[in-house]
Amino acid sequence: MDKLRESALSPSILPLKLENVSFAVNGHTIIDRISFELDAGLRTIIIGPNGAGKSVLMRLCHGLLQPTSGTIRWNVETSLARPRQAMVLQRPVMLRRSALANIEYALALHGIKGAEGRERALEALEMVGLRDLASRPARVMSGGEQQRVALARAWALRPQVLFLDEPTASLDPTASAEVERIVQAIHDAGTKIVMTTHNLGQARRLGDEVLFILGGRLVERASVDRFFKQPATAEAAAFLKGELPWT
Amino acid sequence: MNEISLAFSQAAALIAQFDPTLLEIVLLSLRVSLSAVAIAALIGLPLGAAIAVARFPGRNAIIVILNALMGLPPVVAGLLIYLLLSRAGPLGELGLLFTPTAMIIAQAFLITPIIAALARQAIEDAWLEYRDQLRSLGASTLSAAFTLLWDTRFSLLTAVLAGFGRAAAEVGAVMIVGGNIAGVTRVMTTAIALETSKGDLPLALGLGMILMTLVLTLNAAVYLTKEAAQRRYG
Numbered sequence: 001m002d003k004l005r006e007s008a009l010s011p012s013i014l015p016l017k018l019e020n021v022s023f024a025v026n027g028h029t030i031i032d033r034i035s036f037e038l039d040a041g042l043r044t045i046i047i048g049p050n051g052a053g054k055s056v057l058m059r060l061c062h063g064l065l066q067p068t069s070g071t072i073r074w075n076v077e078t079s080l081a082r083p084r085q086a087m088v089l090q091r092p093v094m095l096r097r098s099a100l101a102n103i104e105y106a107l108a109l110h111g112i113k114g115a116e117g118r119e120r121a122l123e124a125l126e127m128v129g130l131r132d133l134a135s136r137p138a139r140v141m142s143g144g145e146q147q148r149v150a151l152a153r154a155w156a157l158r159p160q161v162l163f164l165d166e167p168t169a170s171l172d173p174t175a176s177a178e179v180e181r182i183v184q185a186i187h188d189a190g191t192k193i194v195m196t197t198h199n200l201g202q203a204r205r206l207g208d209e210v211l212f213i214l215g216g217r218l219v220e221r222a223s224v225d226r227f228f229k230q231p232a233t234a235e236a237a238a239f240l241k242g243e244l245p246w247t
Numbered sequence: 248m249n250e251i252s253l254a255f256s257q258a259a260a261l262i263a264q265f266d267p268t269l270l271e272i273v274l275l276s277l278r279v280s281l282s283a284v285a286i287a288a289l290i291g292l293p294l295g296a297a298i299a300v301a302r303f304p305g306r307n308a309i310i311v312i313l314n315a316l317m318g319l320p321p322v323v324a325g326l327l328i329y330l331l332l333s334r335a336g337p338l339g340e341l342g343l344l345f346t347p348t349a350m351i352i353a354q355a356f357l358i359t360p361i362i363a364a365l366a367r368q369a370i371e372d373a374w375l376e377y378r379d380q381l382r383s384l385g386a387s388t389l390s391a392a393f394t395l396l397w398d399t400r401f402s403l404l405t406a407v408l409a410g411f412g413r414a415a416a417e418v419g420a421v422m423i424v425g426g427n428i429a430g431v432t433r434v435m436t437t438a439i440a441l442e443t444s445k446g447d448l449p450l451a452l453g454l455g456m457i458l459m460t461l462v463l464t465l466n467a468a469v470y471l472t473k474e475a476a477q478r479r480y481g
Contacts, residue, residue, distance in 0.1 A: 093380035096480045109385045139481025
């Protein structure tokens with residue numbers, strides 16, 4: 001049995017539980033006693049103004065940062081949960097090699113090498129519509145293409161959870177639409193999506209539930225429909241009013 | 248004035264004739280310095296990568312020492328290797344003193360810190376950019392170090408080149424451990440020093456011209472390779 005299928009069949013790493021998680025740098029609090037639980041299935045969108053701590057929160061969940069206090073627990077041991085999650089960074093870093101080799105690199109780190117790795121990588125490129133550009137050096141690709149390679153690289157690992165940090169922040173509308181299509185496809189394949197975005201229209205299109213973060217605190221959690229129609233808190237209402245919506 | 252132009256034309260004639268003595272000196276120089284660069288790169292590049300990526304107590308001190316060693320005077324490097332290889336020294340039994348091997352060891356010792364320090368800087372800059380991505384993909388610190396070595400390969404060429412420049416240009420280390428023995432350990436720089444003091448300016452000048460040409464050609468080649476590669480790979 002191949003390793004990825006094994007991973008898909010293995011026990012779910014979800015739910016993810018955060019309890020009183022805080023994160024501070026040099027005494028400056030960025031995340032302030034946040035608790036929540038993430039379950040499989042629903043697409044979770046983290047929204048909030050610049051500097052609210054969205055990115056940091058996601059990095060904490062993914063394990064790139066360690067909380068100053070509080071606990072972050074997966075359903076399985078952290079060392080087992082680690083390889084079954086992936087993250088697409090706000091500015092994904094491409095290695096100085098071809099698009100295909102970038103994906104093969106990630107697969108090799110997960111123990112999938114050789115012909116199997118190549119096949120899996122090509123399949124992932126196909127999924128993001130870049131199979132024809134497989135041999136192009138990734139660093140000279142356009143921003144939109146690099147973002148899609150990053151999605152393919154994450155998807156190739158068949159993660160149970162995929163974190164996306166502002167995946168369309170610097171893309172034009174066409175490239176953004178393509179990224180949204182891919183995220184939707186990854187969700188349809190059964191991967192839990194956790195995403196930050198500035199784009200309220202995108203949050204509505206891609207999200208099931210919203211975590212609204214302000215000043216490092218979790219202010220409101222609601223279904224997308226409810227959050228946008230009838231936010232329960234004054235802060236969320238003010239945020240929705242102040243943002244340039246529906247772009 | 249006349250003397251200088253005469254020296255120049257005689258030097259050009261020596262080069263044009265492929266004077267065997269001259270050729271032998273040039274080839275030995277290349278052999279010694281290129282071997283030293285190869286050894287220094289083999290040690291210095293992974294060392295630089297390891298220091299760039301790892302976090303351990305005393306790391307800052309090591310970086311300062313490494314940077315300071317970039318300015319190690321060649322005669323001091325030569326002296327230390329001399330003490331190591333001389334009859335009474337710990338490695339005296341090997342009988343390496345006054346051989347090309349001793350010169351290679353001395354030059355490698357001289358330029359390893361240069362290559363390691365420059366590589367450390369380049370790789371640490373890249374590490375800041377790559378760290379989160381590589382960690383997210385599940386790379387261990389060790390495999391991240393090798394990934395960075397490969398990904399910064401074009402910048403590292405410059406580090407290696409700086410090492411070669413230093414090795415090719417230095418006199419002190421090869422003079423002390425090689426002894427400037429004609430036909431055995433005489434290289435371009437030691438020959439230039441000797442011929443100048445003897446007053447054989449054409450030979451000294453001819454060697455100087457060849458040395459400059461070699462270094463210039465190598466630098467141009469590396470520069471063009473780097474430019475082309477960077478255009479291709481971004």
